[in-house]
Amino acid sequence: MEERAYLDLKRGERGAIISIVAYICLSILKLIVGVLTDSEALKADGLNNATDIISSVAVLVGLRLSQRPADDDHPYGHWKAENVASLIASFIMMVVGIQVVLDAVTNIFARSHEIPDIVAAWTGLFSAFIMYFVYRYNKKLASEINSQSVMAAAKDNLSDAWVSIGATVGIIGAQFQLPWIDPLAAMIVGFMICKTAWDIFREATHSLTDGFDEKEIQAYKETIERTYGVKGIKDIKARSYGNNVVVDVVILVNSNLDLKTAHDIATKVEDDLIKEYKVYDVHVHVEPN
Numbered sequence: 001m002e003e004r005a006y007l008d009l010k011r012g013e014r015g016a017i018i019s020i021v022a023y024i025c026l027s028i029l030k031l032i033v034g035v036l037t038d039s040e041a042l043k044a045d046g047l048n049n050a051t052d053i054i055s056s057v058a059v060l061v062g063l064r065l066s067q068r069p070a071d072d073d074h075p076y077g078h079w080k081a082e083n084v085a086s087l088i089a090s091f092i093m094m095v096v097g098i099q100v101v102l103d104a105v106t107n108i109f110a111r112s113h114e115i116p117d118i119v120a121a122w123t124g125l126f127s128a129f130i131m132y133f134v135y136r137y138n139k140k141l142a143s144e145i146n147s148q149s150v151m152a153a154a155k156d157n158l159s160d161a162w163v164s165i166g167a168t169v170g171i172i173g174a175q176f177q178l179p180w181i182d183p184l185a186a187m188i189v190g191f192m193i194c195k196t197a198w199d200i201f202r203e204a205t206h207s208l209t210d211g212f213d214e215k216e217i218q219a220y221k222e223t224i225e226r227t228y229g230v231k232g233i234k235d236i237k238a239r240s241y242g243n244n245v246v247v248d249v250v251i252l253v254n255s256n257l258d259l260k261t262a263h264d265i266a267t268k269v270e271d272d273l274i275k276e277y278k279v280y281d282v283h284v285h286v287e288p289n
Contacts, residue, residue, distance in 0.1 A: 008145035009067045015138040015150045016060035022134050023052045026127045033123045039116035040107050041167035042124055044100045044186040048163055048193050051096040055089035059149045066242050079242030082149040083207045090201035097193030104187035108180055115179045116171050124168035131161040147243040152200045159196040163189050210239045223272055229253055229265035231289050244280035255288035262286045
């Protein structure tokens with residue numbers, strides 16, 4: 001089980017690297033075209049992708065740190081480095097998002113606006129298609145390896161695709177003698193960056209503070225209660241270590257059972273949770289009833 005978890009982290013690196021390459025190419029393209037075509041929306045989108053490079057690097061570093069084995073300082077391993085990386089990425093995105101919004105507001109109230117060239121719109125649309133395909137790849141990968149940081153990267157990829165579409169709409173609108181639409185689109189882009197940053201921040205802090213989905217715990221309970229020999233569940237808790245789930249459960253069994261039989265029931269509970277939900281580790285405590 002542990003070897004598979006480490007292999008999943010290695011696979012996750014591939015998604016982060018693909019995102020980094022895509023963001024480097026698209027940010028350079030958008031910033032150059034944005035400057036040449038006087039498009040505030042496309043430049044804002046390019047800055048967004050530039051910060052995404054840093055965010056994706058943070059995710060990559062987090063995935064690699066998570067692969068370090070347990071040591072004296074980290075007896076449970078370094079799995080949560082993945083969540084810390086997502087948290088850092090959210091801070092970077094939020095700062096840039098706020099800056100984009102402030103710059104856009106300044107440009108909206110400027111006395112003169114430049115109408116961007118239509119080439120900027122085609123650039124934005126092309127970028128949206130690229131990021132959508134990167135999103136599909138990372139989402140599939142995140143589901144296969146159950147990685148929160150890769151899933152956060154996938155959500156960022158999808159957000160970037162929508163941001164590029166929004167920028168494209170603003171650029172096209174500016175062609176109809178409404179140049180203020182371009183900086184307005186840039187402001188919307190900034191808000192979307194902030195929204196994505198907040199979503200990633202919320203998920204990372206939820207995991208780091210040992211928050212867990214109640215629906216998943218309920219599913220675990222139903223599976224345990226179906227196990228032959230389990231009379232009830234006294235207590236159950238679950239927490240995440242990066243992309244790994246650890247479950248602690250106290251089950252009630254018949255007080256007349258011998259030690260070996262009670263142990264076999266506990267082992268069956270462990271095996272069922274690991275097999276059905278790919279839980280990384282299960283700690284079962286047995287109490288007589």
